Amino acid sequence: MAESDEQYDALGAVYERAKHIPTGLAERATLLSAVGDLRGRSVLDVACGTGFYPRLFHDLGATRVAGVDSAGEMIGYARHVEDREPRGITYAQHDAATLPVLGSYDVVTAVWLLGYADDVPALDVMVGNLAANLAPGGRLVVVVPNPDADWDLYAQYGRYGYEITRTGPMDVKQPVRVHVLGDPPFGFDSFYWERGVFDAALERAGLADVTRHPVVVPDDDRGTEFWEPLRTSPSFAVFSAVKGES
Numbered sequence: 001m002a003e004s005d006e007q008y009d010a011l012g013a014v015y016e017r018a019k020h021i022p023t024g025l026a027e028r029a030t031l032l033s034a035v036g037d038l039r040g041r042s043v044l045d046v047a048c049g050t051g052f053y054p055r056l057f058h059d060l061g062a063t064r065v066a067g068v069d070s071a072g073e074m075i076g077y078a079r080h081v082e083d084r085e086p087r088g089i090t091y092a093q094h095d096a097a098t099l100p101v102l103g104s105y106d107v108v109t110a111v112w113l114l115g116y117a118d119d120v121p122a123l124d125v126m127v128g129n130l131a132a133n134l135a136p137g138g139r140l141v142v143v144v145p146n147p148d149a150d151w152d153l154y155a156q157y158g159r160y161g162y163e164i165t166r167t168g169p170m171d172v173k174q175p176v177r178v179h180v181l182g183d184p185p186f187g188f189d190s191f192y193w194e195r196g197v198f199d200a201a202l203e204r205a206g207l208a209d210v211t212r213h214p215v216v217v218p219d220d221d222r223g224t225e226f227w228e229p230l231r232t233s234p235s236f237a238v239f240s241a242v243k244g245e246s
Helices: 003-019 020-037 052-059 072-084 120-132 197-204 224-230
Strands: 040-045 065-067 089-092 105-111 132-145 161-167 173-181 186-193 208-212 236-242
Touching: 003 020, 020 105, 020 132, 020 224, 020 236, 040 052, 052 065, 052 105, 052 132, 065 072, 065 173, 072 089, 105 120, 120 132, 120 197, 132 186, 197 208, 197 236
Parallel strands: 040 065, 040 105, 065 089, 105 132
Antiparallel strands: 132 236, 161 173, 173 186, 208 236
C-alpha cells in the first residue's frame, strides 16, 4: 500500500470512529429515521466529510448519491474509498456558503454543518443553498447541535464516547469543545445555538413541514438506563423540511 493510502486510511479510522461510539450510533439511527426510505432516491450530502453517510445512503438503496465538502483532505479520503470500493458516488469540493445548484435531488442532507454558520444571515445563505438543490417535494434533513442542551446531563456523556466543554459565553450561539474519547483521542470546536434558530431558518427558506424528529437509540443490550441521559438531552437535533411542489 502506498504511503498516501496509509495516510488516508489513518484519517478515516480517526474521524469515522465518532460514527461508531454510542452517541454516533444514536445520531445515525435518528438521521435515518428522518430521511426515510431511500430506495430509488437521489441524495446530496453537504459537508459529507469522509463520505460515511453517502456510502450508507447508497447501501440503503439510493440510486444517485453525491457528496460535497469544503475540506480537500476529506474529499480526498472519500474518493480514495470510492476508488477502492466503487459505488458510483461522486464527490466535489464546495463550501456550503457558495454551494451552486449541482442538481435536483430527492433528499439533501447536512450533518453538523449549520452550527458552523458565522451568524444568522450566513445561516440563511447556507439553508437557501441546500434548498436550491432540492427537487420539488424533496426533503432536507439536517443534524445540528441540540438547541435544548442540558449541560448537567452532558457531564455524564463520557459513557457515550465523548465529552462536551463550554469554551465561552452564550451569545446566540454557545462555543464548545467536543472531545472524542478513545485511542487516539481527538477534539473539535462546535457551537450550540439558541432554541428556535434552526427551525426558523428552514421556514425563512420557504420550506414546509418543519419537524424536529425524536431521538432514536440502538436496540441493543445496554438497556434503557444507559440511554436515558442521551434520550433526555441528546448532543444533536435532527430537523427535516420539505420543498413545495410548485
